[in-house]
Amino acid sequence: MPAFRTPPLRPFAIDFDPDRLTLSPEGPTLTRRMSDLEGLFRDHDAWRTAAEGDDPVVYTVSSSPVPEIERELPQSITTILPGTTGGELWMTKGHQHPDHQGEIYYALQGAGGLLMFDGDEHAWLDMTPGTIGYIPPGWAHRSVNTGDDAYAFLAVYPGGAGHDYGWVLEHGMGRRAFRAEGGFELRPYGE
Numbered sequence: 001m002p003a004f005r006t007p008p009l010r011p012f013a014i015d016f017d018p019d020r021l022t023l024s025p026e027g028p029t030l031t032r033r034m035s036d037l038e039g040l041f042r043d044h045d046a047w048r049t050a051a052e053g054d055d056p057v058v059y060t061v062s063s064s065p066v067p068e069i070e071r072e073l074p075q076s077i078t079t080i081l082p083g084t085t086g087g088e089l090w091m092t093k094g095h096q097h098p099d100h101q102g103e104i105y106y107a108l109q110g111a112g113g114l115l116m117f118d119g120d121e122h123a124w125l126d127m128t129p130g131t132i133g134y135i136p137p138g139w140a141h142r143s144v145n146t147g148d149d150a151y152a153f154l155a156v157y158p159g160g161a162g163h164d165y166g167w168v169l170e171h172g173m174g175r176r177a178f179r180a181e182g183g184f185e186l187r188p189y190g191e
């Protein structure tokens with residue numbers, strides 16, 4: 001374990017285990033269950049039934065020890081489990097970076113999508129292992145598992161970026177992704 005100073009850190013290597021999808025050394029891991037995703041799925045009744053039932057884990061976010069502070073460049077691995085709620089594919093909460101900072105995603109495993117919304121226009125990137133998704137400044141972003149297995153990706157973002165989840169509750173994400181014959185389909189946010 002490297003000796004950390006604040007800021008900046010000393011140089012150090014992070015081992016990535018592609019089978020276990022872990023980082024070593026590791027920082028905090030966040031677990032998002034269905035009950036943490038209130039107000040996000042279109043079918044609120046289906047969400048409530050699942051949240052009040054077995055309240056499944058929808059995704060985890062495992063970070064390296066790099067702290068979320070100005071000038072540092074933290075990274076984390078998000079793993080979204082396969083599933084649907086009211087037909088809508090399991091996804092991350094989605095957020096906007098308050099100071100409109102950019103971000104890089106790198107798909108590691110499974111099949112997913114990177115949905116972005118600038119408050120006006122939406123964009124969708126298919127994400128399969130090897131795809132680098134670029135999130136420009138000012139685009140809120142949400143990840144969706146479009147496959148039948150876990151979808152995992154690496155995120156690298158400015159330490160001072162902050163995460164505004166209220167923005168998505170207020171503005172939506174432009175589109176929603178639903179399971180459909182032979183794959184998935186995007187529908188307007190309100191439908």
Ligand code: PAN
Nearest residue numbers: 061076078092093094095155157
């Ligand atoms: C990612 C996300 C992660 C979880 O590391 O934070 O995928 O998604 P939510 O934060 O929307 O729950 C990232 O975009 N960081 O900036």
Ligand code: ZN
Nearest residue numbers: 097103141157
């Ligand atoms: Zn982000």
